[in-house]
Amino acid sequence: MSRSFCSERSGLEEVGGADLASGMAETAPQLPPAPAGPRRPAPRDAAPVEPLWRHMLGDRLRKLRHDRGETLGETAARAGVSPQYLSEMERGAKEPSSEMIAAVAGALGVTLLDLTTGVADGLRASRPAAQRSSGGRAAVALAA
Known part of the structure; x- marks a missing residue:
């Protein structure tokens, strides 16, 4: 018996390969259909997410540093x-x-008051017009 691997394989197919394949298909377990379960509601118009304080602070710090034409190393030193x-801090990755x-702020030549006012102004400007019109009333309503 000096058959090659290919001839042995073809011999198996001739003898019972087709029957074997069809038999496997018949005996393979059938999976039950996936349960329907509750449907998720369609996504609603999500309210815009307010930026975080640390992100707005970082943007303001970077702007001030760039306005001075300084590198991170110079300001940091x-x-x-x-x-x-x-x-x-500038990327908003830290809560300093x-x-x-x-x-x-001192290294950038601004007061803490000027820096925080600039950040607060940026937060106000980032709010949608509907929220801006309510002014401080929303904060009072939440506190009540």
Whole structure:
């Protein structure tokens, strides 16, 4: 018996390959249909997400630094923080302490009041017109 692998394989197909394949299809377990379950409601118009304070702060810090034409390293050295930490602040990846914010504000030549007012103005401008018209009434209603 000096058959090659190909001839043995073709021999199997001739002898019982077709029967074997059809038999497997008949004995394969049938899966039950997936349960219908409750349908998810169609997505509603989601309310716009307000930006986080730390993201708006970071945008403001980056703008101030760019306006001065400074690198991260230059501003960070004057503020007493690492360039990596200042970068994380600018990207909104860190929730910096008030001391860190004050140090960076001082390094950028602005007061803490000016910096936080600029961030608050940016937050106000990012709100949809419908929310802007209510002014502080929404905050009072939430507090009640």
